[in-house]
Amino acid sequence: MQNTQDTQNLPDERGRFGEFGGRFVPETLMSAVEELEREYIAAQADEEFQAEMRHLSEHFVGRPTSLYYAENLTNELGGARIYLKREDLAHTGAHKINNALGQGLLAKRMGKNRIIAETGAGQHGVATASICAMLKQECIIYMGEEDIRRQSLNVFRMKLLGAEVRTVTSGSRTLKDAINEAIRDWVSNVETTHYLIGSVVGPHPYPKIVRDFQSVIGREARGQMMSTVGRLPDYAVACVGGGSNAIGLFYEFIKDSSVKLLGVEAAGLGVETGKHAATMTAGEVGVLHGSMSYLLQDEHGQVTEAHSISAGLDYPGVGPEHSWLRDSGRAEYVSVTDSEALEGFELMCRAEGIIPALETAHAIYYLTKLAPTLSRDQIILMGFSGRGDKDMQTVAEALGVEI
């Protein structure tokens, strides 16, 4: 395994995590990503920017989110103690707001008042629309037609928040195609527009910026673990689509070699069926959306369609830092099917009185495999990435209930 100190200092100046990452975008966008990098570095050193970020994180987003000991679940599974980092309690119901706030303020700093974003589950779209309403920015959200159908509640929320939602009908009509369309918009309007990417994907510096804004999750959780339990967890577990909530949870623990990092991908109908989104379980290294990473693709290098019951995990790529953490051995990635995720979903509702997002439910299911193999003096920290209100329609359909 690589030196963990090095691992935490990535990406390098070329935006690389080992061989992963980089800047594979059209020339038209290169000056914009360079500008973004310069502005981000300047903002990090700008006390006023940092103060505004802290203020809004506390009073608009509601940070810090709580660390909750899931005692019922722990007893039911009969093994390690389970702690939940409750990002579902953040404003708009998921971790996505952390990054939307940071990038929204960055756009304001750059004088770019037109914000575009992609969304899959709609959580990033809602978070972005909220921030844009608050910061008085124009907001356009690209969303695949298929996702608009299964996440209609979030579409309505975005519209209420003043965003324009543009339907994407190309390709698989899901998250990957929404990103393509957002990039095309950005190429055409780059001088006035900031592309507020929602995950740790895209060209450098996005994977770094999004990670940094999300790393508040792990930073808080680490502090909360130390003050309430007095020690670090043995495992940090989170679901992975593009991977922003997982990186947000993992990053602070990378240097703590005793903490095992475990990412849970979506196995859809089963990895063997080909209908899945388990990028690091079944993908090959390739280039999509500006960076090199593991990618679901065919023998000719065409990107294949992902499948997951959870729109937020339905993406054929993954953030380059995850590919690096995987190949360097620092993190491990497993996968959970649609039906297993539904089991995890119901379990959390029943055991703890918390309705999770379907994305989060993938990580919950994995706890049922992991926790019983461990002893009561061991601790699992799970990133509870979002709440499940948005998924009622999908879950009802899957359970054969009409609402």
Add this chain to the structure above:
Amino acid sequence: MANRIDTTMQRLKNAGKTALVPFVTVGFPDLDTSEALAQTILESGGDMLELGIPFSDPLADGPTIQMTSFRALENGANLRKSLEMLKRLRDKGVEAPLIFMGYYNPFLRYGIEKFLQASEDAGLDGIIIPDLPTEESAEFREACQIHGIHVIPLLAPTSPDSRIAEACKGAGGFIYCVSLTGVTGARQSLSSGLSDLVGRIRQHTELPVIVGFGISRYEHIQEIGQFADGAVVASALLDAIDKSPPEAVQDTARKFVRGLRGLNGESS
């Protein structure tokens, strides 16, 4: 052997002509027809030809090339079949410069060295990869040089002088000047500031500068000829092919390309 792009551009320069570089997507409207189109276009006034390699996620392209790529993939087109087509075109005696234009991932997946060896054997002259900017292409350029294939960089209205200088250093064949801040697709008029952009590029290179994106008609090419060395026409040609009845596709393409040359007594 001298690269065909260099000899062709020298010949056109000596003759005082603007290079016309049409584009076809390999596999659109189907594989056989696109191969025949390549020949038709080169016989009708095209000086060089770009062969578009279809990709599932063409993020720098507008609706037309998205559509042709999608249809081409449905028709089973891929990089291997593009190389086979290239080889057949050479076997049929096509001597014009042939250039691949495509996104990076299919080349990466094929294997760069294996691809370049096959390209050299088949007679490829240049390659344009819109999602491989200068800072990511150093190794690739080095490998291409060994095989005598030019890597043609794209420069855009948003490129600062520092990036123009860097891109020109590693370039071969010509510089592809993106005429507008946007995606590919036919436009009614050329964007203002285009001749200034070409002028900025010329300060950093002796290579020919060929303009692409949005160019759709004879008048555009006449205008571009005032300050640049050539023009790429893609979406407008593909739109015409798409609208044509299947049995008249070759005739449509012939008329369209001749029209771009001002040879039909009509402009499109």
